[in-house]
Amino acid sequence: LSNPPVSLKQVFNKDKTFRPKRKFEPGTQRFELHKRAQASLNSGVDLKAAVQLPSGEDQNDWVAVHVVDFFNRINLIYGTICEFCTERTCPVMSGGPKYEYRWQDDLKYKKPTALPAPQYMNLLMDWIEVQINNEDIFPTSVGKCKEEVLKHKLPFILVLSMFSSHIFRDIKAVEQQVGSRRDQK
Template identity: 75%
Template sequence: MALCLGQVFSKAKTFRPRKRFEPGTQRFELYKKAQASLKSGLDLRKVVQLPEGENLNDWIAVHVVDFFNRINLIYGTVSEYCSERTCPIMSGGLKYEYRWQDGEDYKKPTKLPAIKYMNLLMDWIESLINNEDIFPTRVGVPFPKNFQQVCKKILSRLFRVFVHVYIHHFDSICSMGAEAHINTCYKHYYYFISEFSLIDNSELEPLVSF
């Protein structure tokens, strides 16, 4: 029998502290609206559509943070099975390998164990979503001109977590009875990025035939 979400994704397995929206802010209200739609059982294709009268960048920001939280939690659930021994490179099967580059400590694409790649990835995303110059939280402060480009890069790299988890750790996910929850999260993510063309189709190839 499948476990409930709370049992599978326990706080003890959280890979990293969750980023939360401040109550009383417009983004918090948008987040509540999005969550209510998800829980209502509506078609996920409709859930991701921009609500009438809302700002697109606010809608994208809410979802990027939420996907970071969810995908971070998903990886935290399987991280005990993902070690330098079991996953010496960050990959998605034999055909796809992901190398880390951040322009600072790693100026060139560098081959890393999956667990180290994931740590660097989550640190990098966390630093971006906590940066007021990129994800402003104060009323009246505009998003930067490159905001959507930054979000595209974040979402593209988060997709690699799905690739690695599905291809290398799906048996562990199934043994915990969590596959339905992860499938729903992936579908929500996929419909969102498709709705707003936030990832190039070539990036999605690793899971097309999975």
């Protein structure tokens, strides 16, 4: 079994899985929060300390920055390994043998529906991107985050965690199988 090399054009094709990173405007407080989060995550410090609310910062803005960063990181990771997640290798969206995720929305899938993982992930990333770009949920101006909006961000963390469980558990297993086949040649 031979896998053709994936070109960068394929990996970063917006119509497939890649989504451009949401950027924070330089000079804004959100940009400063983003830089602080990046520095703490890249410095090798304790993760608990890295995600603690800095003194004097708004909790809603801090959570919003981390949700967007999480989305960007998961998106980039998936873009590099999406060749291993096909309808054949991942016929169902799961996070291991005990967890199967089903898609439901208000448009096409009125009831929870089992979908192949690539289709589920594309729908999920499209949905998250729409939500992140919604100024009512993720305002770009500091201090515009209303207290009740914070509760809307928690499902994003859960959904992105489900997404990452599929990436790190199921796709990693497929990738290892393909790698061992390549080594045997």
